[in-house]
Amino acid sequence: MKYSKQRELILNYVLNHNDHPTADTIYTSLKKDNPKLSLGTVYRNLIKLTESNEIKKVSLPGEVDKFDKNLSPHAHLKCNICGCLIDINSLEIDNFIKSISKEQDIKIDNFNIIFDGVCKNCKNN
Amino acid sequence: MKYSKQRELILNYVLNHNDHPTADTIYTSLKKDNPKLSLGTVYRNLIKLTESNEIKKVSLPGEVDKFDKNLSPHAHLKCNICGCLIDINSLEIDNFIKSISKEQDIKIDNFNIIFDGVCKNCKNN
DNA sequence: ATTCTTGCAAAGAGTTTGCATAATA
DNA sequence: TATTATGCAAACTCTTTGCAAGAAT
Numbered sequence: 001m002k003y004s005k006q007r008e009l010i011l012n013y014v015l016n017h018n019d020h021p022t023a024d025t026i027y028t029s030l031k032k033d034n035p036k037l038s039l040g041t042v043y044r045n046l047i048k049l050t051e052s053n054e055i056k057k058v059s060l061p062g063e064v065d066k067f068d069k070n071l072s073p074h075a076h077l078k079c080n081i082c083g084c085l086i087d088i089n090s091l092e093i094d095n096f097i098k099s100i101s102k103e104q105d106i107k108i109d110n111f112n113i114i115f116d117g118v119c120k121n122c123k124n125n
Numbered sequence: 126m127k128y129s130k131q132r133e134l135i136l137n138y139v140l141n142h143n144d145h146p147t148a149d150t151i152y153t154s155l156k157k158d159n160p161k162l163s164l165g166t167v168y169r170n171l172i173k174l175t176e177s178n179e180i181k182k183v184s185l186p187g188e189v190d191k192f193d194k195n196l197s198p199h200a201h202l203k204c205n206i207c208g209c210l211i212d213i214n215s216l217e218i219d220n221f222i223k224s225i226s227k228e229q230d231i232k233i234d235n236f237n238i239i240f241d242g243v244c245k246n247c248k249n250n
Numbered sequence: 251a252t253t254c255t256t257g258c259a260a261a262g263a264g265t266t267t268g269c270a271t272a273a274t275a
Numbered sequence: 276t277a278t279t280a281t282g283c284a285a286a287c288t289c290t291t292t293g294c295a296a297g298a299a300t
Binding site for chain 2: 278279280281282283284
């Protein structure tokens with residue numbers, strides 16, 4: 001993979017944002033200082049960065065794909081109140097994967113877990 | 126909601142298939158005996174049937190939406206070998222939801238859990 | 251010099267929608 | 276008769292792709 005300034009900008013954008021940006025968010029934001037940047041380039045680089053495991057893709061049903069700097073296996077919670085999407089890191093996930101694999105006699109290589117509900121902040125305010 | 130023959134056909138199709146059909150699969154199949162059926166009608170009815178909780182929608186990342194007659198909360202396993210998509214019904218899921226809600230201090234109303242891996246059949250053959 | 255990447259625009263897949271007509275209640 | 280649903284086609288959103296020009300090795 002050859003170096004490109006565009007790819008560096010895109011990667012840095014994702015690494016510096018905790019809010020799971022979309023391709024279009026990244027494009028619109030970076031275009032301000034890089035008027036020649038094209039949306040195709042953003043898509044192509046997000047795919048490459050995902051394939052090289054520098055970032056992760058997060059797919060929510062009925063929503064545009066989002067990108068995540070958090071590489072560890074984790075779940076997501078979509079809050080119905082504030083609309084935020086937050087990472088859920090927990091040992092419970094690993095326990096769950098292990099016990100369900102054993103119980104169901106299946107092999108789990110990867111998972112996609114999304115909760116709909118209310119985040120900690122909204123729940124306690 | 127007014128009765129329609131098209132909606133009945135679409136609902137029955139989903140109820141009689143265990144393989145999580147897509148809108149297009151349903152359309153193509155029903156069109157054989159109902160040449161005037163339109164894809165728009167299929168989409169509109171699948172939305173209505175989902176809203177009235179007669180069927181469920183299953184969204185897999187990067188794949189077309191699928192529809193499911195299994196109304197109980199459950200997970201899915203996508204087998205990397207045979208390509209099948211199977212329902213995972215287990216009490217472990219409920220335990221997981223409860224313990225993670227407590228641990229993270231969040232409220233979970235709904236979930237979307239998809240495993241990638243190897244199904245029981247492929248694993249043991 | 252060769253290979254990879256870009257910008258641009260067009261095409262693609264899947265889904266939704268506007269509208270006149272038809273069916274249901 | 277009033278409301279809801281249909282068929283058809285066009286529109287829409289998100290994403291991918293072909294190609295000639297430009298940048299990196």
